[in-house]
Amino acid sequence: MSEEFYGQIFTKQQKLEYVPSNKEITRWALRVIHLLYPEQTAKVFSTVDELKSEFALLEAELYKIMEATSACADCDNKKRAAGFFESLPHLYQVLNTDIQAIFNGDPAARSEFEVIRTYPGFFAISLYRLAHSLYTRDVPLIPRILTEYAHSKTGIDIHPAAVIGDYFYIDHGTGIVIGESCTIGAHVKLYQGVTLGALSVDKSMAFTKRHPTVQDNVVIYSGATILGGETVIGSNSIVGGNVWLTKSLPPNSRVYHTPSIRILKKLTRRIFGEQK
Template sequence: MNDDFYRHILNKQQLAETVPSNKEITTWAMQVIRLLFPEQSKKVFISIGQLQDEFDKLKQELLHIMDATKACDDCDNTNRAKSFFDQLPELYRVLNTDIQAIFNGDPAARSEFEVIRTYPGFFAISCYRLAHSLYKHEVPLLPRILTEYAHSKTGIDIHPAAEIGEYFYIDHGTGLVIGETTVIGKHVKLYQGVTLGALSVDKSMADTKRHPTVEDNVVIYSGATILGGETVVGYDSIIGGNVWLTKSVEPHSRVYHAPTVKVLKKSK
């Protein structure tokens, strides 16, 4: 191997050393979520001032992370970090609608505390909403690291650029995929194994809408696959399990497979 190869590897190493590790980034994000929802930790704050200090500390950590990623030479990271933390009350409000949707929609849920502490769907939604806010603030790298962290923990894969409305409910969730340009309305419920994906993955389509739109009050059952940027699931619709859908459906639709399973009695 020649020296150019080694120099190339060393240059990449120097670049990597300036960026905080994935563990540092996810630790920061988990601290933000646990401040918003202390049900997830035992840390106690005895005054508003102490809580404000903790948020200020996390703001400075975010600024450090953003500076280290070197997104651009003239980025005003100080204002971007401030803007992100200024919108945390709204993020908190929206996440509470998700908690309400899960608690009200799942007969097995005994309390909102249980939803916050134990439900993988809420964990994945929390990471997504945090990542989406960072994405909207044009913070590089962090949004994808956070949603991939949630993916590794829960099996739920949500791209941080997806647009998802309030009262979002993921039930079980393992194997769920929500693509980059997906748009989801309010009061939508998705089960495990649902794919909201693209009909084509050609690189030339990077700046186009490739993933479906799901309107308000839609339920999509496990294993359903809905593909294409022009595909719209109309409001108040139900999509049955294992449905393959590449065309739009009108509001109030019911889409399902015709039953083909037969049950035969075992002969004695």
């Protein structure tokens, strides 16, 4: 290999010398979530002052991460880090509505503790909400790292720019995709395999509204695909499993997929030489 090649790689490494790894960034985020929900780790502080100190430490760490990952020389990262932590009481209240929605909506949920400790839907939502708060403060890179980490752990892919209302409920969750410009109202419930995506992935559509809007009190069952920035699912609607939608639904709609199924009442075949 040429000296020029070695030089290119070395120069790139020098530029990244002080950039924290994805693992360090996600570890910071999980520590924030664990402070809000000690049910996940059972870590208990002896005094309120100890808890305050831990929050202050995490704020200082966020500032350092922002300084290392932001290419903006004029950005006040200290102010943005402080603003994020000032927003935590509101974020905590919203996350509590998500817990309530999951607990109230899932017959299998025995306690809110169980929801916090074991449900992948809540894990993905909590990292999304944290990432979205950073995203709205124009923090680059970190929000995508956090939601992609949640994606890798749960199979739930939520872009940090998506806008999602209170009492959000993801049931099972694996395979859910929520696109960048998606808007979701309050009291919405999604099952596994739901896609809220774009009709086109052409690069020219960047920075446009290309993902659906889902209004309040909507249920979307497993495998449904809803595409397009002009597609609106009206409030109080139900979208059945495996439905494909590229057009809007008015409020109070019910739409279902009706597959053609043939049932063989009597099936004769041989298995391992025996008549079945």
